[in-house]
Amino acid sequence: MKTILIVDDSISIRQVVGMTLKGQGFDVIEAVDGVDALKKLTGQKVHLIISDVNMPNMDGITLLKEIKQIPAYRFTPVVMLTTEGAEEKKEQGRAAGAKAWITKPFRPEQMLAAVNKLILP
Amino acid sequence: MKFLQLTPVVQFVIVVLIGWSWIMAASWWHALVTTGLMLLLVWFWPSTLLPATQQTDRPEAQPAKDFLPFSQQMLQLLQHLLPVWSKQSGLVRQQTEDAVVNLNHKFSDLLQLLSSHNDQHMAGHRQELLSMIRESENKLLTLTRQLNDAQQNRLRMLNEIQALAKVTESLQGMTNEVGDIAAQTNLLALNAAIEAARAGESGRGFAVVATEVRALSSRSSEAGKRIRERVADVTQALTRTVADSEQQVGHEQSLLQQTEQTISSVLSDYQQAVDRISTDNDQLQQHTHEVQEQLSDVVMHLQFQDRTSQILGHVVADMQRLEHTAQQLLSDLATGQLPELPPIQQWLDQLKRTYTTLEQVSVHTGKAASAADDITFF
Structure with a gap:
């Protein structure tokens, strides 16, 4: 079973993303911010990461840069899921190595299409 | 214009309140009515409270002395009011989050029921x-x-x-x-x-x-x-x-x-x-x-809580900034110093930088937001 890590400080977003992915047979792990996400990544295999941008303790772009420094997760696809729609923010995400940028609110089928397209085999 | 005759502190408070009314108002006409009330307040502003330079026809008045208690009262009011507004906004955020979390649980159960009959x-x-x-x-x-x-x-x-x-x-x-x-x-x-x-x-x-x-x-x-x-x-x-x-x-x-x-x-x-x-x-x-x-x-609409929570969060943070500023101005007045106000445009720009959604920028600038792409692959 493929495992996906959801990083968002909003419990309702973690629930909605979790509901969407679990319904399609994915295993889901949750983290409340970037620091928590780095803790959750150690010691287990994650096939894809979905992260918010604006979070306390460690924001999504910093988390993305940190993830790219971990050898085991260097090639793991990261999808940014955020209310930020400005092009300069998207450019920051692209430069840091994100594979996709989804603007909230998302439609579940769009989220699933992106996940199925990007998830590692 | 009478507005220009007011002291900088009162000008600042009125501009912030007008700006505030446009940010917090439920619709454009609410904001318009609030702005109208503010302008009426300016119009009927007691002449005794005008600065001395503007009251040359009343040499016996002591404007700075008269104005001081009002400014202090206004700042004290803000100092007490803003934490209450901030807490009330926090309560709204918490209640909305609780309600959405419960709704999500219910929808999750419904989806599971449906998928069992796939x-x-x-x-x-x-x-x-x-x-x-x-x-x-x-x-x-x-x-x-x-x-x-x-x-x-x-x-x-x-x-x-x-x-x-x-x-x-x-x-x-x-x-x-x-x-x-x-x-x-x-x-x-x-x-x-x-x-x-x-x-x-x-x-x-x-x-x-x-x-x-x-x-x-x-x-x-x-x-x-x-x-x-x-x-x-x-x-x-x-x-x-x-x-x-x-x-x-x-x-x-x-x-x-x-x-x-x-x-x-x-x-x-x-x-x-x-x-x-x-x-x-x-x-x-x-x-x-x-x-x-x-x-x-429904799943898409349930995400409203995250957006409204962020918007309220930015508003609350700005309330706290205003509260700290009011506190600073009060302490300046108490020590007999002339309060130094932050430039209004600088204040608004700083607020604008905290925005995360295009809609917030649109409300702030009054310009229509360009629709963001739902999904972008890099």
Whole structure:
């Protein structure tokens, strides 16, 4: 079973993303911010990461840069899921190595299409 | 313009309140009404509170001295009011989050219920039912084939019995022939006895042979008669057996046909029932799809809490900034210093930098937001 890590400080977003992915047979792990996400990544295999941008303790772009420094997760696809729609923010995400940028609110089928397209085999 | 005659602190407070009303207002006309009230306040601002430079016609007034208590009162009001607004906004955020979390739980349960009746599940049941009917059909057809084979065997046996009946007919002919031979032999023996008598003494021995031959002929005739009687009995029994068997075969043939018709009718009923169930399932699946699409919309709308929470968060943070500024101004006034206000544009720009959604920027600038792409792949 493929495992996906959801990083968002909003419990309702973690629930909605979790509901969407679990319904399609994915295993889901949750983290409340970037620091928590780095803790959750150690010691287990994650096939894809979905992260918010604006979070306390460690924001999504910093988390993305940190993830790219971990050898085991260097090639793991990261999808940014955020209310930020400005092009300069998207450019920051692209430069840091994100594979996709989804603007909230998302439609579940769009989220699933992106996940199925990007998830590692 | 009277606004320009006010002190910078009052100007700042009024501009911030007007700006605030546009950010917090539920609609544009709410903001317009609030702005109107502010302008009326400016218009009817007590002249005694105007700065001294603007009141040259009233030299006896002491504007700075009069204005000080009001400014202090206004700042104290803000200092007390802003934490309350901030807490109330926090309460809204918390209550909305709690409600959405509960709603999400409910929708998660609903989605699980729906997915337990998904297409594959239904299709599996239908396939199971159809294969069960096909299996029953095969078993019943095997049974009718076995019955048919038994019927064929019985027919073959009937043909054998009929052939046997023909054999008995030929046996009857043969017994008649034996009777004829016995009659002929008897006639020959009689003639031999006459010839022996005519031969006199020398024919006496031959007369004895002729008598024995006549006795044999008589016994042959008796045996032929008994055989004919037995053959007649056998023929009669065989005829009865053939008639009974023919009747039985006819009856079984009709039973077999009835059985085949019944099986065919039962299987047809089953097929119709399966078709009806399939149609119902198709409709149910269509409804399930429609409900799932609706739920998908709901899932999208449920994300409103995250956006409103962020917007309220930015507003609350700005309230706290205003509160700190009011506190600073009060402490400046208390120490007799002339308060130094932050430039309004700088304040608004700093607020604008905290925005995360394009809608917030649109509300702030009054320009229509360009729609962001839902998804961008890099």
